[in-house]
Amino acid sequence: xxxxxxxxxxxxxxxxxxxxxxxxxxxxxxxxxxxxxxxxxxxxxxxxxxxxxxxxxxxxxxxxxxxxxxxxxxxxxxxxxxxxxxxxxxxxxxxxxxxxxxxxxxxxxxxxxxxxxxxxxxxxxxxxxxxxxxxxxxxxxxxxxxxxxxxxxxxxxxxxxxxxxxxxxxxxxxxxxxxxxxxxxxxxxxxxxxxxxxxxxxxxxxxxxxxxxxxxxxxxxxxxxxxxxxxxxxxxxxxxxxxxxxxxxxxxxxxxxxxxxxxxxxxxxxxxxxxxxxxxxxxxxxxxxxxxxxxxxxxxxxxxxxxxxxxxxxxxxxxxxxxxxxxxxxxxxxxxxxxxxxxxxxxxxxxxxxxxxxxxxxxxxxxxxxxxxxxxxxxxxxxxxxxxxxxxxxxxxxxxxxxxxxxxxxxxxxxxxxxxxxxxxxxxxxxxxxxxxxxxxxxxxxxxxxxxxxxxxxxxxxxxxxxxxxxxxxxxxxxxxxxxxxxxxxxxxxxxxxxxxxxxxxxxxxxxxxxxxxxxxxxxxxxxxxxxxxxxxxxxxxxxxxxxxxxxxxxxxxxxxxxxxxxxxxxxxxxxxxxxxxxxxxxxxxxxxxxxxxxxxxxxxxxxxxxxxxxxxxxxxxxxxxxxxxxxxxxxxxxxxxxxxxxxxxxxxxxxxxxxxxxx
DNA sequence: GGAAGCGTACTTTTT
DNA sequence: GTACGCTTCC
Numbered sequence: 001x002x003x004x005x006x007x008x009x010x011x012x013x014x015x016x017x018x019x020x021x022x023x024x025x026x027x028x029x030x031x032x033x034x035x036x037x038x039x040x041x042x043x044x045x046x047x048x049x050x051x052x053x054x055x056x057x058x059x060x061x062x063x064x065x066x067x068x069x070x071x072x073x074x075x076x077x078x079x080x081x082x083x084x085x086x087x088x089x090x091x092x093x094x095x096x097x098x099x100x101x102x103x104x105x106x107x108x109x110x111x112x113x114x115x116x117x118x119x120x121x122x123x124x125x126x127x128x129x130x131x132x133x134x135x136x137x138x139x140x141x142x143x144x145x146x147x148x149x150x151x152x153x154x155x156x157x158x159x160x161x162x163x164x165x166x167x168x169x170x171x172x173x174x175x176x177x178x179x180x181x182x183x184x185x186x187x188x189x190x191x192x193x194x195x196x197x198x199x200x201x202x203x204x205x206x207x208x209x210x211x212x213x214x215x216x217x218x219x220x221x222x223x224x225x226x227x228x229x230x231x232x233x234x235x236x237x238x239x240x241x242x243x244x245x246x247x248x249x250x251x252x253x254x255x256x257x258x259x260x261x262x263x264x265x266x267x268x269x270x271x272x273x274x275x276x277x278x279x280x281x282x283x284x285x286x287x288x289x290x291x292x293x294x295x296x297x298x299x300x301x302x303x304x305x306x307x308x309x310x311x312x313x314x315x316x317x318x319x320x321x322x323x324x325x326x327x328x329x330x331x332x333x334x335x336x337x338x339x340x341x342x343x344x345x346x347x348x349x350x351x352x353x354x355x356x357x358x359x360x361x362x363x364x365x366x367x368x369x370x371x372x373x374x375x376x377x378x379x380x381x382x383x384x385x386x387x388x389x390x391x392x393x394x395x396x397x398x399x400x401x402x403x404x405x406x407x408x409x410x411x412x413x414x415x416x417x418x419x420x421x422x423x424x425x426x427x428x429x430x431x432x433x434x435x436x437x438x439x440x441x442x443x444x445x446x447x448x449x450x451x452x453x454x455x456x457x458x459x460x461x462x463x464x465x466x467x468x469x470x471x472x473x474x475x476x477x478x479x480x481x482x483x484x485x486x487x488x489x490x491x492x493x494x495x496x497x498x499x500x501x502x503x504x505x506x507x508x509x510x511x512x513x514x515x516x517x518x519x520x521x522x523x524x525x526x527x528x529x530x531x532x533x534x535x536x537x538x539x540x541x542x543x544x545x546x547x548x549x550x551x552x553x554x555x556x557x558x559x560x561x562x563x564x565x566x567x568x569x570x571x572x573x574x575x576x577x578x579x580x581x582x583x584x585x586x587x588x589x590x591x592x593x594x595x596x597x598x599x600x601x602x603x604x605x606x607x608x609x610x611x612x613x614x615x616x617x618x619x620x621x622x623x624x625x626x627x628x629x630x631x632x633x634x635x636x637x638x639x640x641x642x643x644x645x646x647x648x649x650x651x652x653x654x655x656x657x658x659x660x661x662x663x664x
Numbered sequence: 665g666g667a668a669g670c671g672t673a674c675t676t677t678t679t
Numbered sequence: 680g681t682a683c684g685c686t687t688c689c
Contacts, residue, residue, distance in 0.1 A: 062679085350676090351677045536679095555677080
């Protein structure tokens with residue numbers, strides 16, 4: 001490694017970056033320069049003659065994958081189109097794309113997100129005539145996920161759902177569809193049952209790196225271990241204190257499994273924090289020391305103690321939003337800072353709404369990450385559903401979504417008839433429609449047969465066009481025109497054509513995304529199916545990295561990020577710790593504390609927390625109390641700003657109204 | 665049989 | 680805000 005790069009790392013970071021062979025466990029405390037260290041490590045690998053195609057780096061979010069790839073590229077100045085940096089799930093897709101036929105699926109399979117999965121479970125319920133009361137598709141989706149990944153066993157309490165689960169699996173197979181869990185579970189199955197497939201990947205990927213290791217599930221660990229077992233060049237980086245995905249199967253016991261499975265490992269701790277002031281760090285350290293069963297860490301910072309943590313008690317969530325908006329604007333204006341250096345964090349997505357309102361009122365530029373993503377919007381999902389059926393006609397869930405959207409006279413009764421035929425013959429709906437189209441003894445009227453025939457020829461025509469034509473973006477535009485989606489939107493929103501216009505704008509944006517993806521030179525095989533699989537795994541529209549915007553997001557999506565100024569809103573009992581998490585299992589208090597820890601350690605210079613005295617939760621105004629986690633932060637690190645009781649409600653209301661008017 | 669209109673409940677975190 | 684269910688109308 002060059003002297004210049006070396007001088008940018010401390011001793012432990014350097015050791016991490018130059019240890020390329022053998023198993024390596026990095027315990028990287030919050031803000032310890034983890035990303036920098038592992039990008040340097042990858043750069044060093046490339047320098048040492050390891051070919052880019054031999055490296056596999058696995059992350060949890062697309063954002064993290066993208067960032068890591070970009071940083072390695074800019075550090076080395078190389079193009080690196082053969083370097084694999086991807087999420088576990090995307091890597092699973094890649095494996096399945098190549099070899100899923102062994103498992104009885106075809107390579108044009110659909111991926112079902114939780115929404116699709118829930119529609120499928122509803123269909124299964126209807127088919128098995130399960131009475132609606134006590135049938136909770138959302139709960140079942142979690143149960144099935146637990147069963148599939150061995151986190152939950154069948155027992156006396158859930159046994160009655162077994163037939164539904166079996167039916168669910170059958171349907172996936174018939175529809176040629178896989179769910180999110182399958183993206184990990186099926187590759188593992190493939191590796192175990194077809195050793196030559198596994199061998200191929202072991203040959204190729206000689207160096208593996210796993211980021212956010214504390215968030216791996218037992219299944220993902222197995223996936224990773226199968227790949228690494230041949231050569232043992234595996235580096236995992238994690239921090240048990242930042243494990244916040246246990247509800248999704250993450251299990252930081254994997255750190256212990258790793259020590260057991262790779263006993264010759266080298267362990268390095270990165271404990272110097274380069275991010276936060278000493279005050280912020282002390283608060284975080286004190287808080288997290290209340291958790292048991294941690295790996296001991298002594299995070300220290302070379303920085304000044306900095307400002308005390310500020311705690312405010314707004315009257316309600318509207319004023320909380322205004323307080324945050326006001327305060328951060330003052331900071332930006334008075335100290336000449338940028339809006340993008342501010343992060344506003346919340347426990348749940350629903351808490352963003354009042355804060356957004358305040359930002360809109362005061363004209364503060366902001367962006368929300370997480371929440372309902374662009375690709376989850378109804379109009380976009382509809383278009384995607386069409387494309388899914390074009391790629392994979394057997395995909396019943398998506399077929400049902402679009403068969404009568406826009407309306408083409410195929411209603412519930414007709415679908416029911418088709419469903420019966422499909423079930424009788426073990427067909428998918430699409431095959432059943434094809435069979436019924438010309439059938440003499442068809443139970444359908446000629447008019448309906450005509451509608452179905454039109455639908456089929458539309459889909460078939462565009463399947464050919466998407467296959468054969470170069471500019472698929474234009475094919476997509478032509479398709480949207482052919483189904484008259486604009487007319488449909490107008491009709492659906494005849495009371496408010498602004499909504500229709502906005503939705504159509506989104507569709508056009510979607511077409512633009514598609515163009516950009518298609519014309520990206522790194523994109524070796526721009527096939528429609530590949531694109532669909534990619535966006536199903538994409539949470540937010542990666543585009544739009546605009547500067548100068550306040551970042552508003554959940555704590556979960558803030559992991560890995562840092563901001564000069566951080567606001568943590570809704571620091572109240574019931575919210576942080578979240579009531580539902582504790583209800584599920586009182587031990588979850590530790591994970592809630594880790595969430596709080598992650599939130600605090602996002603801040604570099606200044607940290608504000610707000611607890612409302614009352615808050616509207618689902619239309620009801622509730623009295624709320626401050627989070628008990630606040631008591632775990634040493635008082636000398638904190639400045640409390642007690643609510644001003646002299647100011648009565650009306651007066652305050654008036655004041656805020658004036659304040660708002662002033663900035664309109 | 666299919667479409668349109670209205671009311672109600674929903675929101676813990678994400679690949 | 681939105682998705683779903685129920686009722687009513689064509």
